[in-house]
Amino acid sequence: MNKSATYQVVFMDVLAPAVQRVIASVFGPPFETRFALNYDARHQTELCRAADFLVPGWAQLTGEMLEAAERVQAVHKWGIGVDRIDVQAARRLGIPVAITAGSNAGPVAELAITLMLAVYRRIYYVNREMRAGKWPKSEMRETCFQIHGKTIGLVGFGNIGRKLARRLAGFEPGAILYCDRYAAPAEVEHALGARRVELPELLSRSDIVSLHAPYDESTRHLIDASAIRRMKKGAVLINTARGELVDEAALASALKRGHLMGAGLDAFDPEPPDPGNPLLALDQVIVTPHAGGGVFDNVAPVAAHVLRNLQRFVAGESIAAQDLIVSENRRTP
Template sequence: MKILFVNPLKDYIDRITESVPDGFEVKIMSLDSDVSEMCEEAADADFIISGVDVPEDVFRAAKNVKFIQYMSSGYGQLSLPVLNELGVPVAQMKTHSISVAEHALTLMLTLLRRIPASMELMREGKWRQELDETSYSELYGKTVGIVGLGNIGRWVGKIVHHGFGANVVFYDNAEIPLTVSELISARQVSLSELMAVSDVVCLSVPLNEESDRMIGRDELAMMKRSGVLVNVGRGEVVDETALIEFLRDGRIAGAGLDVYQSEPLDLSSELLRLDQVVCTPHMAGVGWENVQRRIETVWHNFDTVLRGGVPSGVITTVKRAAVTVDA
């Protein structure tokens, strides 16, 4: 069976090709390839493994495909209605939640403990001389507000509550089962209440029409002056211009950002010059353990499809492949 792997990250190429089960062959194509060539290869593919930004024409040319697996937590530039029109199950990766949640926690602690500022003082040869204890904070007892209680948000909630003794509130425009919120001891609130009561606001919401610029000037104005904002979701969820203004004026205490409105982040961005901001290059999901989990998920999902089951992470209305083959 033919697998077309389009726009792969380099860390996955060898690991995928070295682990191909019997009965499968993999064709790897970068986005540098001609679109017509990609469409030609897609036409007789049984499965597609996709990176981000793969042209829509490639998916539409895959008339015989049984299942499409994104290697990312998002699903590129294509809207869910477009993916639903394909008539086959399309899945996103859910394995990254642990890595992203741990990264979110790292950003929180780095901001609260003022690690970059402390390192800068040490570089200047200052050993506690200018250390102001009132500007350092613990996570214990703080209120962490999670915007988007999906897989990432749930991991964040469990870690900060059970591991650090923080209180957790959350906002999500999707219906969250009561058992889920009870499991991580999180209380559902409105977005405005979350912004007002949280010491740490953690954004882990996907980008869609409802979340685009969800956190704007009005929402930032609700935050405590001592509050910090962490974004491990999508950069477009935040009005970046307003965020910079609030940080510059000291109207919020800090921000930890892994995602941005435009990526890669422009080197001239003021975010890189503000002392109270910690920036990382959209790397929250990075980690060799996560690479291994994603590859295992690919082969497990392919096997599930061929056995007539529902693969994990399906985001489309079609959950099972229309045609199954004895595996």
């Protein structure tokens, strides 16, 4: 590590001033922070050219941007999903890519539960009705439900899925099922009260299906018309992962037909969704703007996670395997 060097750390997302201040307060010499003003491709590319380290969150990082980023030594995702980063270009250019594994798991798990409750208790509809001077108490009793006793199916059982299972325990669900390409250790399953099954069984048995899988070509439209037909009549779909996991047209059709009770969606394809997206017109759909990890009291911990990895990088130390997407085949600036 060159003790006299300074490093420009560019945060590619447009962040609120209060969030910028928290991040800047976590970082210090030899790191200097800079924040994007907008998502215009030309502006983002200029930021890339000036950066030693890039920190994209929702911002897209293309191969062309990486080609222009001749000083960049590493890319560090704010969060975990790398589907908006051209990982193949980074690998070709010798640019390491890291993530903040587990850093957003708690907030995302809490939002998933929030969406479950909001759908089950029809919060959007009832709130609107009351503000219009109505009193839908009797209607709520015949159309609302509780999580207690229900079977919850988790599609993906990494950090977020496991945090969610732990938080759900207090609601005393009837069962927690999960599907994942890798089985969790037996002691983890026992501690969380979760059992691994294949996706068709999970879909057919679950009252609530919550998505926590990464997006790649193998998971595109994982929840399509065929998958939805397998789901129980009156089931609820929650998506706090990636919009591409769900065939939105098939979901809208199932909701209109009454096959599904409702959906809680924090992710869309594309983002932001088209104003004419039929899902936005349905009372039984609760929507949030892909903000599962977007809580103010988690900004400093995530920033500290990024900082620790960048400190390791400039010191020539290894980054934890769970955080490393593209190996440290270091590029010489």
